[in-house]
Amino acid sequence: MKLKSGLFLLSLVFGLSVLNSCKDEVSSTTGWKYNNEENGGFEYYSDYLEQETGPGLVLVQGGTFSMGQVQEDVLYEWNNPHRRVSVSSFYMDETEVRNVDYREYLYWLKRVFVETPEVMRKALPDTLVWRSRLGFNEPYVEYYFRHPSYQNYPVVGVNWLQANDYCSWRTDRVNENILIREGILNPNPKQTGADNFNSDAYLARQYEGDVKQDIPDLDPNADTRKVRIEDGILLPKYRLPTEAEWEYAAYALIGNSVDERIYERRIYPWNGHFTRNPDGDNRGRMMANFVRGKGDYMGVAGSLNDKADICAPVLSYWPNDYGLYCMAGNVNEWVQDVYRAETFEDDDEFRPFRGNVFQTYQTDEEGNIAEKDSLGRIKMRDVTEEESFNRRNYRKSDNINYKDGDFESSIDYSNEDGDKGPGSNRMYQQGKDKESVGMMSLVNDHARVYKGGSWKDRAYWLAPGSRRFLQEVQSQDDLGFRCSMIRVGSPEGF
Numbered sequence: 001m002k003l004k005s006g007l008f009l010l011s012l013v014f015g016l017s018v019l020n021s022c023k024d025e026v027s028s029t030t031g032w033k034y035n036n037e038e039n040g041g042f043e044y045y046s047d048y049l050e051q052e053t054g055p056g057l058v059l060v061q062g063g064t065f066s067m068g069q070v071q072e073d074v075l076y077e078w079n080n081p082h083r084r085v086s087v088s089s090f091y092m093d094e095t096e097v098r099n100v101d102y103r104e105y106l107y108w109l110k111r112v113f114v115e116t117p118e119v120m121r122k123a124l125p126d127t128l129v130w131r132s133r134l135g136f137n138e139p140y141v142e143y144y145f146r147h148p149s150y151q152n153y154p155v156v157g158v159n160w161l162q163a164n165d166y167c168s169w170r171t172d173r174v175n176e177n178i179l180i181r182e183g184i185l186n187p188n189p190k191q192t193g194a195d196n197f198n199s200d201a202y203l204a205r206q207y208e209g210d211v212k213q214d215i216p217d218l219d220p221n222a223d224t225r226k227v228r229i230e231d232g233i234l235l236p237k238y239r240l241p242t243e244a245e246w247e248y249a250a251y252a253l254i255g256n257s258v259d260e261r262i263y264e265r266r267i268y269p270w271n272g273h274f275t276r277n278p279d280g281d282n283r284g285r286m287m288a289n290f291v292r293g294k295g296d297y298m299g300v301a302g303s304l305n306d307k308a309d310i311c312a313p314v315l316s317y318w319p320n321d322y323g324l325y326c327m328a329g330n331v332n333e334w335v336q337d338v339y340r341a342e343t344f345e346d347d348d349e350f351r352p353f354r355g356n357v358f359q360t361y362q363t364d365e366e367g368n369i370a371e372k373d374s375l376g377r378i379k380m381r382d383v384t385e386e387e388s389f390n391r392r393n394y395r396k397s398d399n400i401n402y403k404d405g406d407f408e409s410s411i412d413y414s415n416e417d418g419d420k421g422p423g424s425n426r427m428y429q430q431g432k433d434k435e436s437v438g439m440m441s442l443v444n445d446h447a448r449v450y451k452g453g454s455w456k457d458r459a460y461w462l463a464p465g466s467r468r469f470l471q472e473v474q475s476q477d478d479l480g481f482r483c484s485m486i487r488v489g490s491p492e493g494f
Contacts, residue, residue, distance in 0.1 A: 041218030045232065051488050054174055054235050057091035058323045060249045062491050067247055067352075068344065069465040070267050079341040080467050086350050087248045089491035092241060093482035095314035095325045096154035096333065097166065099145055105166055108173070111189075112196050119375065123165060125157035129477040140310070140477070152313045154331045154480040160240075160448045160472035163334050163481040167238040168377075170483060175199045175234045184227060186210040194376040199234060201378050202226065204361070204369045241484035242353045243337040243449050243467065250328065250452070250464035255321025267463050269320040269327045275459050277318070288317055288329025288462055289455045297455070310455050310477075328462035331480040332450045338400050339447040339469035346403040356399045358383045400445045401428065446472045454478035 025034045025046050034044035053059065068082030102125065109120040130140035144150050145157070158166070176197040179185040188210040191197065201207040205226060214224035215231070227233050241249070256264045256271065267273055270287050277285045286306040291297055299305035307316065312330055319325045337343070338355040347354055362370040362379040370379050382397035389395075403409055405428040428444050447469045453461035456478045460466065470476070 035218060037218045037220055041220060043218055043230070048232055050490060052235065054091065054238070054485055056093050057485060058094050059487065060090055060092050060322050061254060062087045062089040065248055065251065065253055067244055070265065071463055074460065077341065080465055081344055083344055085244055085352050087244050088351060089487035090245055091485040091487060092249050092324060093484070094323060096331060096480045096482050098152050098314055099155050100151040102155040102158070102166065105169055108169070112192055114192060116193070116374070123162055125155060126475050127157055129157045129475055153311045154314055156311070156331055156477050156480050157475045158481065159475040160334050163240060167240060167483050170238045172197055172199050178233060178235065179227065182233065183212055184214070186212045194372050194374055196376045198376045198378070201372055201376060203229060204378055206369060206372055206378060236486045236488060238483040238485055240334055240336045240481060242351070243335045243451065244352045245484060246333065246335045246451055247464045249322055249324060250320070252320035252322045252324070269464065270318070275462065288326070290329045290453055290462055291456060291458055308455060327452060327464065329453050330455060331478050332454045333452045334479065334481040335449050335451060337449045338445060339443060339449050340404045341443070342404060354400065358394060358397045448472045450479055
């Protein structure tokens with residue numbers, strides 16, 4: 001809902017003008033009036049506009065595109081042949097997450113979890129990724145993440161798990177700020193430990209917080225209530241983009257289409273077959289930050305072509321037709337997907353993704369949502385096979401190996417438990433715990449895809465169709481991330 005600051009709550013408190021504007025609306029199925037306390041108070045927002053755009057996000061209008069490689073597969077991996085898929089509209093960060101953004105996150109963790117400092121230490125980026133056995137990169141170990149000269153550079157040394165935790169934290173801080181802006185919560189910089197604001201906990205009525213004014217409830221049995229999903233005030237969750245979303249956003253073919261005809265396919269996030277700018281005063285300048293050739297990371301003194309030695313500030317170079325910066329070069333970026341070489345043969349044509357592990361809230365014997373964990377989050381558990389017994393769309397919680405690595409796709413038919421340890425010939429053998437991930441197989445359920453090319457890559461990797469993978473607990477000096485968010489409702493916007 002596109003709201004002006006503070007006006008939403010005022011309209012509720014002083015006359016409920018938003019709801020009263022719908023007071024004459026009548027159900028077409030029952031004939032009862034909506035938003036009428038005498039009729040039970042069922043609320044219906046006929047004047048709801050659209051989803052508010054979250055901070056830092058750009059709308060990426062969805063559509064169909066040819067996903068996969070657009071250049072010669074020089075490595076002969078054959079892990080991404082092109083196929084047509086559709087991606088629904090979503091939001092994506094205009095830039096990669098910066099050092100200053102991640103330092104803000106660490107500062108909040110340090111301030112809120114003052115009695116459990118291990119929470120903040122767990123989130124620290126690995127600055128030692130800069131070290132090289134045959135290169136002098138020690139200054140970057142000390143300065144890159146914390147010195148103000150690098151504050152607008154992309155954060156690196158963050159593994160996939162840490163990036164997901166950042167997305168969750170960002171969701172909560174944005175929604176908390178919205179509730180404060182609308183006069184529902186008071187600012188509370190003194191919240192500590194598990195008492196911090198969490199979006200899921202708030203929606204599950206497990207967060208009390210410093211309430212300024214709850215929303216008046218039209219239910220005749222209640223006076224006030226908390227904000228609900230049905231109100232459209234809180235934003236959906238920030239998260240890592242899927243591989244399909246990231247690749248679609250990088251190509252930005254909206255700039256190369258007339259009606260439904262795409263008149264020029266792209267190799268890179270810009271037009272043409274070259275990595276140099278063909279236009280005007282910028283003619284000949286590099287379109288992204290990457291390695292031009294052996295030993296050439298920045299050009300010649302006096303005319304540094306890409307204006308960068310390692311990473312560059314996140315607003316460098318030219319945005320693509322969606323307004324997204326550095327979708328090629330600068331740093332590679334994590335995506336959600338678990339890596340499989342043959343995912344293209346198995347995944348859906350609509351919103352393709354491998355990595356689903358379906359979960360639900362933990363509840364007590366009476367069906368009430370269980371208490372929060374030590375971080376203030378609602379406790380979750382995997383869906384059981386008993387709960388999925390009569391379902392046709394899924395049968396178990398963990399679907400990472402579906403059609404590629406599970407028992408049905410294995411040649412080791414005699415050992416159903418083989419994927420739980422090293423005692424079988426099952427493909428993608430897993431370690432016994434996270435510490436041993438990668439000890440059995442480089443490709444496993446903890447191998448995550450990253451894309452985009454970086455400051456230390458050749459131009460080959462700048463094509464959005466290229467893909468590589470890394471264990472989710474590992475990080476690199478050329479690997480960062482950006483967040484995305486689902487677009488609910490109209491794919492175009494109003």
